Amino acid sequence: MDQFKLVCPCLLGIEGLVAQELRDMGAQQVEPQNGRVVFDGSDEMLARANLCSRYSERVLVLMGTFRAVTFEQLFQGVKSLPWERWIDKKDKFPVKGRSLSSQLSSVPDCQSIIKKAIVERLKLKYKVPWFEESGSMYQVQFLILKDSVSVMLDTSGVGLxxxxxxANAAEAPIKETLAAAMANLARLWPDSKVYDPFCGSGTILIESALLAMNIAPGIQRNFIAETWQGIDSGIWMREKERAQDLVRRDSTFLATGYDIDGAAVALALDNAKKAGVISHVRAEKRDIRDFAEEGERGCVICNPPYGERLLNLQEAEELYRVMGQNFLPKRGWSYHIISPDETFEGCFGRLADKRRKLYNGMIKCQLYSYFKA
Incomplete structure (x- = not known):
């Protein structure tokens, strides 16, 4: 079976989670790097990673990596890559990318040169003078970091x-991939009871349910590589069937959300229905001041409003104090709170048992975990 290099970009701080889930899927030669994970795979792994990766931002075919400090080196490096393995003579192949800390700093110039190099390669292979670009989409991406060039093809289309x-989100929602990572770090089980007292549009509730029930996060969507002629459509069908077979249908998991905004609560329940987990999610209008631990065990995972997002700093710090008074150390209970506020622990009233640096978009945060009774 034809093997090639794949790469999954991810939020900073969760490279280890991405690497482990790819190994669990059967990926070979998995190598976590800064903000991405590189691995070996086949067409099957390309489809599986798109369907099943909870923490990756997208799945890319890594066409090649080389060093370039001149436009000629960039041109020759790109031209030497086997573009004909993927792109047919009628396909579209636009180019976009980034350059960081590199001598080739002009992104428009790099785009133009990479495009020209691919065209020249394909002209030689297909013996045609020009390309109509009316077929399937092959989005070329490049990253030039410290003069090292990575050139890739995007297989996902819309981000994972x-x-x-x-479709609809409450104000300042958390990214689904980050919510899934928080659920993983909270060590959920198929029978866990999760609570989010700031549930908003329900992202943490839904991602926790998807994880606990082992539902593939991409099972309801499509991917750009499904239109590629070089990948047998039967592979996508088989991988979707495989993902369906792995769902834990007997899970007793339950996620409960609260929010002071009734419209957000309604939205959370609507989104849970769309995600297919409504039987494992409930939500109601309730203030954080009325939060109380119910039952022998529970896991609180939340993304409280904070100064840069919805509240001014004084309001945010008062909220943290209320949380500290309500999230009491208790055997069988744990609390996992993400915040960018360096004063969080002081306002909350206790030092975290564990801290982990994560990024919510471009905002550097800490995941504060409390699990000792």
Whole structure:
């Protein structure tokens, strides 16, 4: 079976989670790097990673990596890559990318040169003078970091955080991939009881349910590589069937959300229905001041409003104090709170048992975990 290099970009701080889930899927030669994970795979793994990766931002074919400090080196490096393996003579192949800390700093110039190099390669292979670009989409991406060039093809299309259930979102929602990572770090089980007292549009509730029930996050959406002629459509069908077979249908997991905004509560329930987990999610209008631990065990995972998002700093700090008074140490209970506020622990009233640096978009945060009674 034809093997090639794939790469999954991800939020900073969760490379290890991405690497482990790819290994669990059967990926070979998995190598976590800064903000991405590189691995070996086949057409099957390309489809599986798109369907099943909870924490990756997208799945890319890594065409090649080389060093370039001149436009000639960039041109020759790109031209030497086997573009004909993927792109047919009628396909579209636009180019976009980024350059960071590199001598080739002009992104428009790099785009133009990469495009020209691919055209020249395909002209030689297909013996045609020009390309109509009316067929399938092959989005070329490049990253030039410290003069090292990576050139890739995007297989996902819309980013993987777009699961298909959240057409509408409450104000300042958390990214689905980050919510899934928080659920993983909270060590959920198929019978866990999760609570989010700031549930908003329900992202943490839904991602927790998808994880606990082992529902593939991409099962309801499509991917750009499904239109590629070089990948047998039967592979996508088989991988979707495989994902369906792995669902834990006997899970007793339950996620409960609260929010002071009744419209957000209604939205959370609507999104849970779209995600296919409504039987495992409930939500109601309730203030954080009325939060109380119910039952022998529970896991609170939340993304409270904070200064840069919805509240001014004084209001945010008062909210943290209320949380500290309500989230009491208790055997069988744990609390996992993401915040960018360096004063969080002081306002909350206790030092976290564990801290982990994560990024919510471009905002550096800490995941504060409390689990000792």
């Amino acid at each position: 955080h777009k699961r298909g259930y959240r």
